[in-house]
Amino acid sequence: MNHTSNLQTRIKRHYRNRKMQSHLWGYFFLLPQMIVILLFALYPILQGLSLSFFEYSVAGSTWVGAQNFIAMLKDDVFWIALRNTTIYTILIVPGGLVVALILSWIIFPLSPKTQSFFKAAYYLPSVLAGVVLALVWKWILDPDIGLLNYLLSFIHLGPYPWLSHPDTALVSLAMMSILGGQGASIIIILANMGAIPESLYESARIDGGNPWHLFRFITIPMLKPTILYLLVIGVISSYQVFDTIYIMTGGGPYYSTTTIAYLIYSSAFDEFEFGRASATATVLFIIIFILSMIQFYFFREDKK
Amino acid sequence: MKFSYKMILYAILTAWAIAAMMPIYWMVVTAFTPQSLLMEIQLFPKSIVFNNFETLFAKAPIDRWLFNSLLVSALITLGAVVSDSMAGYSYAMIKPKGHMVIFFLVLACLMIPDQIRIVPLFIMIKNLGWYNTYAALIVPFMSSVFGMFLMRQYMSSLPRELMDAARVEGCNEFVFYTRIVVPLCKPVFAVVAIFFFVGTWNSFLYPLILTSSKEMRTLPVGLSTLMENYSLVDYGLMMAGSSISAIPVILFFFMFQKYFTKGVTLGAVKE
Incomplete structure (x- = not known):
């Protein structure tokens, strides 16, 4: 009797030790990533949020309450940047999505070889550095000797000022982004289109549905989660657009292409207003968060 | 009728692909065009030079x-x-x-x-x-x-x-x-x-x-x-x-x- 219970506790202890050991191994494997994330992501993020309430100087920061936010809200450039970023997002995210859906819908019935050719062609611009694309487009959009005005002159259009005029600069940036930026969306949409059961289309065809009906009443509803995903990702990245602005316009002319991310950069590294830059970044974070939540709300599966 | 409908769709795909890849083409062409010829735009370059790369280096x-x-x-x-x-x-x-x-x-x-x-x-x-x-x-x-x-x-x-x-x-x-x-x-x-x-x-x-x-x-x-x-x-x-x-x-x-x-x-x- 005594002997068996002894054995039982020994077995139990053995398993407990094994389990302990396994936990320790688990933490060991998490360690390298945790160190990097804690030190260089989580800590700076928290510090960034708190810096919003301080006036920074090398000697030491002083608490200024909401003053950075008040100064920011009183600044016209902040509101211009917010408006520019929003217009840019409205132009490129829904616009890009419509283009990507149409192109995917045309590509989908083609043979796998043709499909992968077009996928590669549309995706290729996305592998280039933002800086490189921006430089090339700056050259193409040059008002005097740029390629685009040259091509348009054949059909008696232009010349347009593109980036050099406040009325056209932001639209030019949006056009460039829509033209080259659909590759990833198209690949994702095509992959999800492939998962829609063929039987749905067949029964709709039997009921006399035309291609538009099939697209409108089967493809689009079935792609709802994909569309939501692309919208959320698109809005998040478009609200952070920076590289192209920095290279192509520097926020000008007359602040017409100053976006929030560019404003944060320039208040931090041109004016060295670290507190102010952090306050603006905090607002950007809140905006992105709210927009993502709104999108999730409207695209809920169980929406009645 | 059906034929022409398909043609339009193909034309859209191809036009968009050309537009998406055109910047890459233009980048490479410009890189090999002599500086003096940049003003007159040549879609298909007549000569290839390495001047720009030499200047760059x-x-x-x-x-x-x-x-x-x-x-x-x-x-x-x-x-x-x-x-x-x-x-x-x-x-x-x-x-x-x-x-x-x-x-x-x-x-x-x-x-x-x-x-x-x-x-x-x-x-x-x-x-x-x-x-x-x-x-x-x-x-x-x-x-x-x-x-x-x-x-x-x-x-x-x-x-x-x-x-x-x-x-x-x-x-x-x-x-x-x-x-x-x-x-x-x-x-x-x-x-x-x-x-x-x-x-x-x-x-x-x-x-x-x-x-x-x-x-x-x-x-x-x-x-x-x-x-x-x-x-x-x-x-x-x-x-x-x-x-x-x-x-x-x-x-x-x-x-x-x-x-x-x-x-x-x-x-x-x-x-």
Whole structure:
């Protein structure tokens, strides 16, 4: 009797030790990533949020309450940047999505070889550095000797000022982004289109549905989660657009292409207003968060 | 009738493909066009010259920038693949106590825009004395939540029996990870590595704020410093530099197209 219970506790202890050991191994494997994330992501993020309430100087920061936010809200450039970023997002995210859906819908019935050719062609611009694309487009959009005005002159259009005029600069940036930026969306949409059961289309065809009906009443509803995903990702990245602005316009002319991310950069590294830059970044974070939540709300599966 | 309808659709596809690829073509053409001929636009160049590249190498430390980009991209990729796969393995297979809490905490970092991080990171790097060094360009970026997420997803699909069998054989977690998990995860390693390499090769904002001297710039940042002001740009020179940055990734893309496509759809496609 005594002997068996002894054995039982020994077995139990053995398993407990094994389990302990396994936990320790688990933490060991998490360690390298945790160190990097804690030190260089989580800590700076928290510090960034708190810096919003301080006036920074090398000697030491002083608490200024909401003053950075008040100064920011009183600044016209902040509101211009917010408006520019929003217009840019409205132009490129829904616009890009419509283009990507149409192109995917045309590509989908083609043979796998043709499909992968077009996928590669549309995706290729996305592998280039933002800086490189921006430089090339700056050259193409040059008002005097740029390629685009040259091509348009054949059909008696232009010349347009593109980036050099406040009325056209932001639209030019949006056009460039829509033209080259659909590759990833198209690949994702095509992959999800492939998962829609063929039987749905067949029964709709039997009921006399035309291609538009099939697209409108089967493809689009079935792609709802994909569309939501692309919208959320698109809005998040478009609200952070920076590289192209920095290279192509520097926020000008007359602040017409100053976006929030560019404003944060320039208040931090041109004016060295670290507190102010952090306050603006905090607002950007809140905006992105709210927009993502709104999108999730409207695209809920169980929406009645 | 049906024929012409299809023709229109094909025409749309082709026109859009030409428009999407035209900038790349124009970049390469301009890079090989003599400076004096830039004013008269030639869609198909009559002669090819290397003048722009010669000027570029004489004017800027392009070889140093290339080296910097290569070194930084390679080390970040290596670090990220190791740390992401280790973490992914822990979340997917060991599941130590409290792993879900840590997982969501880490995942939350993905939602937060980079802009919040740039100022504190800049201050921190300055205080560490890392400003304008390789450490600043590499160490903070050696791990990624997204890469870990992909790794975890892939590893969760490995059969559990594998691990039980290895345990019975008295195999510890480290041996199991290096001998069994890593070889089985080669495809996802390739995807994460390729994405990281290209992403770092192309990255701009962080190298821009964390370096200051000509010698420490990476290729994209170095190129941007060649623009003296916004209206006066030597495009032949800039397109030569852009080609040097772009052509390796374009070749890379054609070699590993399968992995690029996989990387784009991983996590975005329900399986």
